[in-house]
Amino acid sequence: MAGTIAIKNGYVFDPLNEINGERMDIFIRNGKVVTELSAAELKDAKEIDASGKTVMPGGVDSHSHVAGAKVNVGRMMRPEDHYKYYQKKTPLTHSGSGYSVPSVYLGGYEYSKMGYTTVFEAAVPPMEARHTHEEMRSTPMIDMGGYLVLGNNWFLMRYLKEGDIEKAAAYIAWMMRTHKTYGIKCVNPAGVENWGWGENVNALDQANIHFEVTPEDIIKGLTELNEMLGFSMPVHLHANNLGHPGCWEITRDSLKIPRNVKARPKDPNVEWAETKINPQRHESVYLTHCQFNAFGGTSWRDFESGVKGITDYVNSHEHVVMDSGCVPFGDATVMTGDGPAIHDLYVLTGNKWSNTDVECECGSGVLPFTYLKNNPVHSVQWAMGLEVLLYVKDAWKSIMTTDSPNGGPFIKYPQVIAWLMSNKARQDTLSECHKWASDRADLAGETREMTLNEIAIVTRANAARTIGLSHSKGTLGIGADGDVAIYDINPAKLEVSDYESIIRAFENAAYTVKGGEVVCQKGEIVAIPEKKTYYTDITVNAEEEKKMIDDVKNWFKYYTIGFSNYPTPEKYLANPTPIKIDAEV
Amino acid sequence: MAEVILRPTGNFDLTVEAEVVTPDNFAGKNVQEIGKLLVWQGPQQLPLTDFFEVKGNGGSSAQDTTIVIDGNVSRVKRIGEGMTAGKVHVKGSTGMHVGNSMAGGEILVEGNTDSWPGMEMKGGLLHIKGNALDHVGSAYRGSWRGMTGGRIVIDGDAGNQVGGGISGGEIVIGGNVANFCGTRMNGGLIVVRGNAIRTVGAEMTGGTIVVGGAIEKFTPGFMQTAVESNLKFNDIECPGEYKKFAGDYAIPQKGKGVMYVSAENNEDL
Numbered sequence: 005m006a007g008t009i010a011i012k013n014g015y016v017f018d019p020l021n022e023i024n025g026e027r028m029d030i031f032i033r034n035g036k037v038v039t040e041l042s043a044a045e046l047k048d049a050k051e052i053d054a055s056g057k058t059v060m061p062g063g064v065d066s067h068s069h070v071a072g073a074k075v076n077v078g079r080m081m082r083p084e085d086h087y088k089y090y091q092k093k094t095p096l097t098h099s100g101s102g103y104s105v106p107s108v109y110l111g112g113y114e115y116s117k118m119g120y121t122t123v124f125e126a127a128v129p130p131m132e133a134r135h136t137h138e139e140m141r142s143t144p145m146i147d148m149g150g151y152l153v154l155g156n157n158w159f160l161m162r163y164l165k166e167g168d169i170e171k172a173a174a175y176i177a178w179m180m181r182t183h184k185t186y187g188i189k190c191v192n193p194a195g196v197e198n199w200g201w202g203e204n205v206n207a208l209d210q211a212n213i214h215f216e217v218t219p220e221d222i223i224k225g226l227t228e229l230n231e232m233l234g235f236s237m238p239v240h241l242h243a244n245n246l247g248h249p250g251c252w253e254i255t256r257d258s259l260k261i262p263r264n265v266k267a268r269p270k271d272p273n274v275e276w277a278e279t280k281i282n283p284q285r286h287e288s289v290y291l292t293h294c295q296f297n298a299f300g301g302t303s304w305r306d307f308e309s310g311v312k313g314i315t316d317y318v319n320s321h322e323h324v325v326m327d328s329g330c331v332p333f334g335d336a337t338v339m340t341g342d343g344p345a346i347h348d349l350y351v352l353t354g355n356k357w358s359n360t361d362v363e364c365e366c367g368s369g370v371l372p373f374t375y376l377k378n379n380p381v382h383s384v385q386w387a388m389g390l391e392v393l394l395y396v397k398d399a400w401k402s403i404m405t406t407d408s409p410n411g412g413p414f415i416k417y418p419q420v421i422a423w424l425m426s427n428k429a430r431q432d433t434l435s436e437c438h439k440w441a442s443d444r445a446d447l448a449g450e451t452r453e454m455t456l457n458e459i460a461i462v463t464r465a466n467a468a469r470t471i472g473l474s475h476s477k478g479t480l481g482i483g484a485d486g487d488v489a490i491y492d493i494n495p496a497k498l499e500v501s502d503y504e505s506i507i508r509a510f511e512n513a514a515y516t517v518k519g520g521e522v523v524c525q526k527g528e529i530v531a532i533p534e535k536k537t538y539y540t541d542i543t544v545n546a547e548e549e550k551k552m553i554d555d556v557k558n559w560f561k562y563y564t565i566g567f568s569n570y571p572t573p574e575k576y577l578a579n580p581t582p583i584k585i586d587a588e589v
Numbered sequence: 590m591a592e593v594i595l596r597p598t599g600n601f602d603l604t605v606e607a608e609v610v611t612p613d614n615f616a617g618k619n620v621q622e623i624g625k626l627l628v629w630q631g632p633q634q635l636p637l638t639d640f641f642e643v644k645g646n647g648g649s650s651a652q653d654t655t656i657v658i659d660g661n662v663s664r665v666k667r668i669g670e671g672m673t674a675g676k677v678h679v680k681g682s683t684g685m686h687v688g689n690s691m692a693g694g695e696i697l698v699e700g701n702t703d704s705w706p707g708m709e710m711k712g713g714l715l716h717i718k719g720n721a722l723d724h725v726g727s728a729y730r731g732s733w734r735g736m737t738g739g740r741i742v743i744d745g746d747a748g749n750q751v752g753g754g755i756s757g758g759e760i761v762i763g764g765n766v767a768n769f770c771g772t773r774m775n776g777g778l779i780v781v782r783g784n785a786i787r788t789v790g791a792e793m794t795g796g797t798i799v800v801g802g803a804i805e806k807f808t809p810g811f812m813q814t815a816v817e818s819n820l821k822f823n824d825i826e827c828p829g830e831y832k833k834f835a836g837d838y839a840i841p842q843k844g845k846g847v848m849y850v851s852a853e854n855n856e857d858l
Contacts, residue, residue, distance in 0.1 A: 084732030354794070354841045355733075 007035035007520030010046060011488060014054030015495045017460040018061060020279040020469065020479040024457045025495045030059060032486030032520035037277065039482055050522065056494040057514055060460045062121030062487030064478050066467035067240075067292050067327050068408045069339055070111050071125045071143060071150070072136035074368040077358050078105040078337045078409070082372055085337065097144075097529050104337045104372075104409040108143045114415050116145035116524045119489025119513035122468070122477050125150035126240075126292065126407070127191065127341045129362045130157075131565070133183035137576040140537060145523060147477075147485075149538035151240050152183055153341050155190030155222055156197040158364040159556065161215040164225040170545070172225065173232050173589050174552040177542035182571040184539040184580065187237040187471065188230055191341035192244050193222035196367050204344040205244060208257055219244050220261055227262035227288050233542050233587045234270025236472025238290040238325065243297045247345045252310025255297040256317050259324050262288040267323070269472055272583045276475045277484035283474035286322060290470055293329025293407035295389040300444075307381055309388045309445035315395035318402075325470050326396075327403035330389030331382065332416035333375045337409045343367035364562055375412065377433075380440035385411075387437075387445035390423050390430065394452045399461040403470060418510035421463070422503040424454040429503035456495055464489075472583075473538070486520035489513045534579060541582035544589055591648035593623060594657045599640030601664035603631045604684060608667040610637075612654035612675025612694060615647035623647060640665075651675040651694065658683075663703065669696045672713070688715040691739065704748070710758065712739040720745035723767075726760045727753030733773045736760070752779045755796065761825060771798045774846060778822055784854075792837050793846035799827050803854040811836030811848060813858070820849060832858055 011030040016023050031041045041049055069075050079086070079102060090101035091110055100110025115123055123143075128136045128150035140148045154160055154176065163172035176188065194212040195205040201213050208220045223241065230239045243258045245251040265288040276283065291297065291314075300310030318324050338349060343359055346369025350357035358370040375382040389411060396402040404424070408414035422429045427450075434441055434448055442448045454462075468478025476485040492509045500506065512527035523531045560567045574580045593615050599605075606629040615623055623646075624638040637643060641658075648654035651674040661681030662668065669677045670689040679687075682700030692711040701719035707726040725747045728735035735754035746764035753769065756776035765783035772788060775795040784802035791808050799820060811834040820827040831849035838844050850858060 081731065083730045084728070084734075087729055351841055 007486060008033050008041065008045060008049040009486070009517060009520045009522070010041060010049050010051045011054050011059060011490065011517070012051060014057050014059035014490060016059045016480065017457050018480040019457055019461045019465040020281050020283060020474055021481050022280045023480075030480055030488060032488075032517070035486045035519035037480055037482055037484045037486055052490065052515055052522070054490050058456060058491040058493040058495060060119070060489050060491070061464045061468075061478050061480050061484070062489050062516065062518065063115075063119050064464045064467040064473065065115070065120055065123040065405065065414065066403055066471050067126045067405045068123050068414055069126050069410070070123055070408070071108065071139035071148070072128055073132040074127075074339045074360070074370055075105060075139070076135070077360070077370045078339050079107065081356060081358055081370065082337060085335070085372070094529070096532065104335050104413045106413075108139050112144035112146055113529050116516050116518075116529060117512055117527050118415070118417060118510060119491065119516050120146060121487035121489075121516065121518045122147045122473070124148065124186065124471060127151060127153050127189050128183065128185050129153050129341065129366050129368065130179060130183050131362055131365055133185060134572045134576060137184060137537070137572050141576060141578045144532050144535070145518065145529070147536040147538070149186035151187045151189035152179060152185035153189045153191055153366045154179070154226065155193040156195075156366050158215070159559065160225070161197065161217050161222070164221055165215060165217050169229065169232070170548045170589065171552045171555065173229050173587070174544045174548040175556070176229055177233055177544045177587060178549060178552065180540045180542060184537070184572050184574065184577055186538050186540050186583070187235055187240060188226055189240045189242070189341075190222065190226050191242040191366065192246065192345065193219040195219070195244050196341060196343055199344040199367055200361055208244065208254060208261070219258070223258055223261045227265045231265055231268040231288065232589055233544070234268055234585050235540060236269050236272060236583055236585075237470060238267065238285060238287045240290045240292055242292050242340065242342060246296050246342055247299065247348060249299050249301040249303050249307050250310070252298045252300055252313045255291070255294070256314050259289060259291060259314070259317060259321070263321060263323055265323070270585045270587065272475075272585050274475045274583065275483055277479050278481040279474060279479055283469055283479070285325070285470055285472060287325040287470070288323045291324060291326035293405065293410065294326045294392045295329040295331065295385060295411065296407065298388055298392065304381060307384065307444065309384055309391060311388050311391040311395060312446070315392065319397050325401050325403070325466070326392070327405040327407075328389050328392040329405055329407040329411050330393075330420045331375050331385040332406060332412040332419050333377055333382070333386060334412055334416070336373045336375060336412045337370065338373045339368065339370040339410065341366050341368050343369045345369070346371050349373065363564060364559070377437045380438045380444075383437035383441035384444045386433070387441045387447035389420075391445060391447050391450070393424055393454070393462060394447075394450050399454070399458040400466050400469075402462055403467045404462040417463070418507045421459055421510050422506040425459065425506055426500040426503040427451055427453055428501040453500055456493070456498075486517060488515070488517040490515040490517070536579045536581040537577040538581050538583060539577070540585065542585045542587050544587050548589075590653055590655055592645050592655045592657060593620075593647055594644040594659055595637070595641040596644075597640065597658070597660040597662055598642050601640070601662075605630045605640055605665045606667055607665050608670040610656060610668045610677070611670065611672040612647075612651040612656060612677065613672055615656060616651045616654045616675070617647055617649060619646045620644065648675075661700065663701070672696075682719065688713075691715065701745070707736060707739070707741045709734065710736045710739045710741065714740050714742070716742045718744045720764070721747045723748035723750050724753060725751045725762070726755055726758070727751070728773070733775075736777065746783065751781070752777070755779070759822070759825065765802065771796070774798065778825070780822075780825055780827060790836060790846055790848045792840050793848075794837075794840070794842040795845050797822070797847045797849070799831070799849040801827060801829070801851050801854070804850060807855075807858055808837065810839035812838065812844070816852065817849065829853060
């Protein structure tokens with residue numbers, strides 16, 4: 005029977021069910037986790053002997069740049085990223101190339117090799133949604149979705165300025181449905197709009213040009229609207245002033261803005277997997293790539309880690325969850341909707357640079373970047389990315405990412421996991437780094453070593469919970485999707501000082517199971533599964549929506565495309581999976 | 590020193606990718622084994638003997654192996670790619686990418702070469718007695734990291750983008766070059782005995798360029814700093830009087846590159 009499998013005797017880590025390395029069997033029938041299989045079913049089912057191995061839910065990446073216009077710019081402007089890193093086609097798989105920005109096929113295969121089964125695109129500009137969906141549809145092996153960039157949207161900025169919250173809510177709901185996207189992304193609020201005039205904003209109370217809204221107005225407005233509409237995930241925030249020495253303060257202050265916004269995720273009409281821990285979020289803000297937002301000092305001369313200022317705040321407040329944005333060294337391609345931040349990197353490095361203004365909506369920048377161990381600032385950034393995850397006491401407040409490919413490509417995750425699990429791995433790398441890594445960050449003195457359970461939290465369980473997907477992802481509870489990663493790690497014999505073995509195990513999962521089917525085995529793709537594309541479909545008051553659409557049509561003269569070409573139809577999505585929410589506003 | 594002789598006999602209507610033709614690959618192999626090495630032609634992998642008559646066994650190491658290509662192989666690409674030691678002697682002309690990424694040893698081409706000779710070369714000597722087309726010793730498309738070591742000598746002319754992005758090593762061109770010589774250069778030495786057309790040293794951030802002939806259109810981002818005579822860079826001599834410039838001031842890392850231009854042939858500068 006397709007999608008039916010028995011995984012026997014593995015050491016199971018399912019943090020949402022408080023299962024911490026118990027030896028047990030996992031059964032999957034028709035692609036869903038079940039309590040058991042009947043004798044007849046067992047006879048036909050594939051059986052995997054996972055004894056001596058680690059079994060986790062399939063990996064979930066809640067923030068990665070893998071599809072869309074700027075990702076493709078990263079490919080087009082970097083032939084040098086491709087010619088030495090490629091893979092031949094096989095009877096089953098496409099060929100592919102690209103180290104820091106792989107082609108869509110290669111990207112899907114590489115995630116699958118590491119045991120990942122779900123990946124969310126971090127930033128979808130509305131006008132580029134169709135392009136993003138075309139790439140997501142062509143990315144094999146993984147279920148996907150994307151966050152819609154709304155932090156500098158002309159319509160929203162005007163509604164917020166005018167205090168027209170009902171229309172703003174109707175606009176967001178309509179935009180999510182129109183572009184088939186999943187949640188709200190807010191990038192350098194108010195600042196990207198100013199970049200259209202060659203400027204930025206530097207303070208939370210600085211009003212931007214023309215629209216005269218402040219970053220604070222936008223963060224407050226979007227987080228409130230997010231809860232009014234009952235989104236499954238919190239507002240995904242890329243804070244102001246990113247990448248500038250001293251930016252940690254504005255980041256912490258940004259996190260304070262929604263402290264009184266109560267999380268109200270509406271229960272979408274889905275079947276929930278069984279979990280012991282509350283699978284719904286209680287956070288109103290999900291900060292992304294904290295490392296890039298946690299620079300200390302006042303200039304590049306006195307640059308230092310400012311991570312502690314943020315983690316102290318996160319440790320003492322319940323409304324914040326964040327991902328790390330680790331820097332694993334080597335080649336990267338920085339790409340973000342934060343145009344001015346990338347311009348600053350261009351001035352700093354002189355590297356080739358691409359900048360785009362997305363009309364009335366947002367912008368973006370792309371630039372090749374190499375992180376070097378002997379560079380003082382880069383070495384501190386490496387330490388900071390790990391500090392973010394190690395200083396947050398409760399792993400349920402953090403998620404491991406590299407902001408791929410900004411800090412480094414996602415294929416470096418196994419290396420990051422090794423640093424988190426092994427102090428020796430960190431000390432060995434520290435000894436190769438510029439001395440600033442020891443002097444300007446406190447990582448050298450940090451002895452915490454994450455357990456496999458904590459790794460399971462920061463690489464799948466919490467990513468899924470944060471974005472409201474734990475009804476089917478990030479857990480092996482009964483009813484969850486049959487997505488499983490089996491790693492060649494025997495927790496009973498694990499010596500974390502032998503970190504090379506951790507890297508090897510996470511680089512090539514012994515088995516990646518998706519929907520109950522083995523899709524990848526020890527680095528070899530053995531099946532191309534069906535995939536889903538999630539988006540949020542929120543119903544709002546029809547009258548309010550009609551009034552809002554009149555506005556949009558009226559302003560559409562400023563767009564270079566026709567209104568009827570604006571939406572992305574469902575046919576652009578692989579197995580469209582709407583999360584339906586009735587917002588009652 | 591063992592010598593392996595390859596005499597071209599095959600049909601080269603479609604170009605052949607022969608990155609297996611290096612002393613490193615031939616070392617330790619006898620004539621039959623060498624003949625069975627596979628090369629790409631279009632979508633097919635075919636044995637070397639489909640294209641060459643092979644004589645002689647490889648030496649015990651790359652160092653002990655010389656490959657002589659006895660004929661014209663201008664439709665054969667990537668000869669000597671990545672070689673670390675030994676010698677390759679081509680009695681005719683070669684196709685693209687000869688000596689691509691080579692790290693050591695010596696390649697001598699009696700005729701001309703197509704584009705990309707010594708691309709991203711790390712060490713060794715690549716000597717071309719005729720002319721070369723574009724991208725001599727340069728970085729691959731999109732990359733700004735070209736040749737890092739070794740020496741390329743071209744007795745004739747070279748095309749565009751000589752030493753694009755180089756950060757080490759030396760390129761000596763006996764004749765003329767076309768456009769973008771030393772663009773994005775950040776180290777190393779380029780000597781052009783003849784003339785250049787335009788954009789010499791554009792966006793350079795380090796290293797030294799010497800142009801012994803005339804530059805048709807001088808790059809605007811350079812400022813003259815001195816006049817020097819009879820330049821000498823180890824064993825490379827450049828007699829005559831030169832105007833010395835710093836640049837390129839058109840980009841953020843200003844003026845760290847050095848360009849010498851013959852005073853006699855560029856009186857208007």
